[in-house]
Amino acid sequence: MSNDPKRWVAGHVSVLPKSGIRDFFELVAKMKGQDVISLGVGEPDFVTPWHIREAAIYALERGKTYYTSNLGTPELRKAIAGYVAEHFHIGYRPEDQIIVTVGVSEALDLACRAFINPGDKVMFHQPCYVSYHPSIALTHGEPIAVPTYAKDGFALTAAALREAWQPGAKMLMLNLPTNPTGGTCTKKQLTEIAEFCREKDLLVLTDEIYSELTFDGTHTSIASLPGMAERTIFLHGFSKAFAMTGWRIGYACGPATLIDAMMKVHQYTMLCASIVAQEAALEALQHGWDDVLKMREQYHRRRDLIVRRFNEIGLTCHSPRGSFYAFPDVAKTGLSEKDFAVGLLQQERVAVVPGNAFGVNGTGHVRACFATSYEQIVEACDRIERFVAQGRAKR
Template sequence: MTQTKLNTRLSKRVQEIKPSGIRRFFDLASKMDNIISLGVGEPDFVTPWNVREASISSLERGFTAYSANAGLFELRKEISNYMSNRFSVNYDPETEVLVTVGASEAIDIGMRAILDEGDEVIIVEPSFVSYVPLVQMAGGVAVSVGTSNENQFKVSAKQIEAAITPRTKALMLCFPNNPTGATMNGKEMQEIADLAECHDLLVFSDEIYAELSYDEKHVSFASLPNMKDRTILISGFSKAFAMTGWRLGFVMASPDLLAAMLKLHQYSLMCAPTMAQYGALEALKSGMDDIERMKQSYKQRRNFVVKSFGEIGLPCHTPGGAFYAFPSVEKTGLTSEQFAEKLLLEERIAVVPGYVFGEGGEGHIRCSYATSMDNLEQSVERIDRFLRKLM
């Protein structure tokens, strides 16, 4: 079948969406030996045994049926208690909490629940690669607002206000940020909250890395005055709880917004996997010590990576959260894609070129330090050797 004929069978919307720019490098790396990957945004810790045991026990007890569409009520209550105790946000587990198949589903159904054709969503970039496509798949228009290394990749209310038009429906925030590791404090968030209230904007707040805030306590956007009812708060178990493969997230929102998302969730996925929900329940009940242990390890690795990159000539701001460093490669004269590809082919180090996270990411590479110190030390040696050859 010719490509022309095939294209007539595909929706224009899907054809216009670009494939993930990360995949090409992973595909290249998968065919090579002696690779050290700094590319995957995934903890190198195994899910704690008691969480795995709780999931196995649920299977042994025969808990294999569908849960309620919104998730096990016991889990929703525990999520509500956890978010209240840790981040000072209060949501009713009956009407304001929905368990999803990863945080990605939560963003997807949130966008589809609120957007009509042509509605605009402001996205702070560099950003996670799925935000723009999910806006587009919901019929919306993504409007980028760039951040830079000069301001530690923070965004100001003034920048956001300049991008607002009569079609602006929502704002997408992610702090701590993927890919930059940037964080925002309460005062900086409050200025954006005032702007959202003034312009009657909904705010998607992706807080999947909230527990991995190293230098200041995370401020949940929904905890700010008057923000709860206009915030769609997204989080999950993948990052801080080391449960990526479990595909379990959650979304918290006002009853009207959550009811709309629940309809989409019902028809597309029915419910999140029951055995994963029992694992998550155990993680919330007993996992805080595990979170702290992993967090301190990441912080140690962060400090090593930032210091080492600076010493070999890759300027890198100190990320306040998540587990990514975002050093600049501009002085090499290579684009981020050229740098990443040459580094992979010549030194067997896999990183992600910054351009895949939006225009503001060009000139940088994303390096995950969620890997062993031995891998990080070897990576720095290889990147140093690569830079010396380049220069």
């Protein structure tokens, strides 16, 4: 009999690849103390605003250390309903159409486990956040990647969906604005996508965690379009816009029957989100909008800088309409995306993420997160320019 513990690992887990982001940042971790500028991990460099932290402290001082309803505190769900109605123009009932989760990642996992049967096909656009494909695979669904391209600003189109669609497709996952490209869709494009979803009777998961960080034009949620609220799960949270990554607090909104199905999974796994994080989230929704606007202004300024510098260096880069990621094309350097990222890290101490970590359509690109200080971005771009120039000199 084998003594290898691997024999107990489930087959679908054993073949699951590790996150390309985390794999790369193991290299970064080994270079601790070597003046590395990280444009890698997608996390705001801002600390959670003080009044939000203070609300959590006050909750602890009042002894709020207990379980909440599986769905989340009534006060927070009511605030979420008001916020979503104001900013996204979608109406949800706090009592049965909203569930508070441990980050948007848990909400995504709950939806996959609640709605995907083995063999169900799930469409998602690519390049995409690293967890979408594995979340489908872990629930024994069949992923269908729908390509998006730099020439289109990495916007998803109904035409691409029609070309990729297969019989048996049940669900479409959206992430707009998108991690890692910053691409998004116009209202016209979303209207065409919505028409396709109604025609094919698709359930839609729309992850809009970066929606407040829209720089050009206005953000439209597909759930707000005619005939879509009843077939859409709206996913959102506090990590990006409110600089609350470590609080692990998110939520899902949708038809009561579907939210109830997600709650069944949630109650047997997570039970409820942290009450302290929920108290902080309530304060964020009630009094945090000015903080969001101030941070967005800084991200906008940083976006304009990094995109301009990449293009001046010769790394073609579209201007992301949202999020805090740039996705430059590094193919002209003659290096693969991984060799570019590793070389840049080793030679110039700048960390970016190889684009193929986000799917095959990320090949030839790297992701650079501009959620770091303006001064750090200036220095990082100077180093990148030097690295690219050295490569040209060698050729």
